[in-house]
Amino acid sequence: MADDKRTVGALSGIVVADFGRILAAPYLTMLLADLGAEVIKVERASVGDDTRGWGPPFVAGQATYFQSVNRNKTSVALDLRSAEGQRYARELVRRADIVVENFRPGTMAKFGLSYEQARGLNPGVIYCSLSAFGAGKGAELPGYDLLIQAAGGLMSITGDGEPTKTGVAVVDVLAGLHAAVGVLAALRHREVTGEGQLVEVNLLSSLLAGMVNQSTAYALAGVVPTALGNRHPSIAPYEVFPTADRPLAVAVGSDGQFVTLCRAIGAEQLVDDPRFTDNTARVAHVEVLAAELGAILTTKPAAEWETLLTPLGVPCGPVNDMAGAFALADRLGLQPRIPSETGLPPLVANPITLSRNPVRYASAPPTLGSGTDRILAWLDEA
Template sequence: MVKAEAAVLPLSGVRVVDLTRALSGPFCTMLLGDQGAEVVKIERPVVGDDTRRQSNPMVGTENSAFLAVNRNKRSVAVDLRAEAGVEVVRRLVAVSDVVVENFRPGKAEQMGLGYEQLRELNPGLVYCSISGWGSDGPYAARGGYASTAEAAGGLMSVTGERGRGPVKVGVSIVDSLTGLYAKDAITAALLARVRTGVGQKVETSLLESTVSILSMSAYAYLLGGVVAGRWGSEHQWNVPWKAFETTDGYVVVASSSEEQWRKICVGIERPDLLEDPRFTTMADRAAHREILYALLDEVFATHTTHDWVARLDAVGAAAAPVNTIDQVFADPQVLARDMLQSVEHPTLGPIAQVGHAQKLHGTPHQITLPPPLLGQHTREVLTDLGGYTPDEIDELARDGVVGVADHPAATA
């Protein structure tokens, strides 16, 4: 557990206008908020962010998908189809440091919210665009989701079991990865602004994020001419490396060296395998993987997952249980590393939140605000940052340009 005295957070004093919706953009801006940025989330009146109305499990009146990626933000409901709504955003941008948007390329410019239009108001602005395919090239205008990027970017071609069709990764990893890349680009641009005094536009896309993590599979082809395939939980070159079924679940065992192979054989009490010429080297084991895995399948089927992890851990071999999601959040290591936290929601009470993967010991991340109600902070933000009077806000609300939450949690 990381502990530190109360300190100014890394991005304290940075204000972000968040025009994003769904997952990749909101994940990016949530991470900025976790590091202390003031995030103003712009949502459509009445309907809000797309994730407020998805088919994910509901928690009271709130959607768990929205609750997953929108903490540490204030919600302002604005109709960007209205000229007066665009003006609201422009006023906020004039006093902000960062804009993040994930419209299709060209849409922001059509609304008067493109980079060139907004930097006239604010030359120091860091403007981040997130898209499916990038702002130019033959696919720029296409719609895109994480799965289409996984497919076109090659990730799906190497995901799935041998001899079977491609599958998507079990979570929206490309959305989250793209959000991470966007956050990284934003913080780098903010650092560059300290040196240059001016902002800049930064970009990332679902496709580029996917291609960037092909990693060794990319270089196996680019430098070695080998096109990787699907190997399930196995490794193409390192053997053994696989999820083995136990009496009550699965255990993953991984070996990338002869020393690790020796430890595995000791841990499973099969030292005879070390003397078998078919398994002497990694190349030998890869050449005889079917024979070896048949033998190991029989071994691991004799005990529980917990038993095997304990035995292998005792000899220094790499092994882990295949935890289900509920088991993850009961895992003592996950809990010890503060990966399960909570925050007080205005209508739901305490709600669980996934913790921070980054641990900053001097300026630790904090969850200071719960995911907001739709339009919860419209009056507060338009008054404090936009310079609107109460009467002007009331008029905008009557005209449907802005939405104001009527819950007591909303600041009047």
């Protein structure tokens, strides 16, 4: 049921019934839409997705939060508590390749739209369910990103002193990315076997997996990591140093890079110091090392150090604000915004580059219910 703007892309021809709200599920379905899928976003008839009201800032009457994860979608306003709304929702599920939802476990069953009910309507459906703490003993626990960051341990290793959340809802994004991988794997399985399946992803498990070295340090070695500010628990020097004007991140990942750093900044005496001869020794004496390097780095501006060290292969760079980050991406030719020729607002671009099936930008984030008439007419067709 694709219109003429949705006829290209690696997932062209795939229909997604999107019952997701907030961030994790909408992020997943936006990725699928960018790759060519027809995403039909089902929203509450009265207020729509909660993030429509999550502002400021607002642009053109829409919250930028909502705009960040809802491009390339068609909005359909339905009351899932009504018989008519459920009838249309079931017909949409019957025709969909993928169903996505992130209600609290058990909620979709109340609408007649659980996985078992959906499979009865559509045996080949791929049904992706995202939750905070899983569908088992954690099913009744409410979950927003902040709560998962706290309960899942991320805040205990972030910041310096007081437990600190990240500056973005990173757990929702991690869950959306894991869900995207699961959905694409299920699509491949269906292509081979004709079988649909249930894909389940929860935020807590996504966070534990996403904390990689920190969570594995506990799982394998029983090490309970703590917050180190901008330092790394296993690499040194790998932190942010003050300079004559603004902070500079220095990420030395090898002994060779350390030697190059020391010689370039005039700290040759550190190269043969037994406290710093290899990474393990440097981590053990990181406080002393940081003081030695910091005393030198404060003598010049960050840009001078970057100009000196980067050509030598020493990873470093100033701490940018968002404007600086976009400016860097622009200078590198990475095109961080959607191109103006698409006619869409300058939303943040999809980072995936495909040589044969590039991502496409077909439509701006929809106004609430703007596609209702068209989609319901399609669902009413015999």
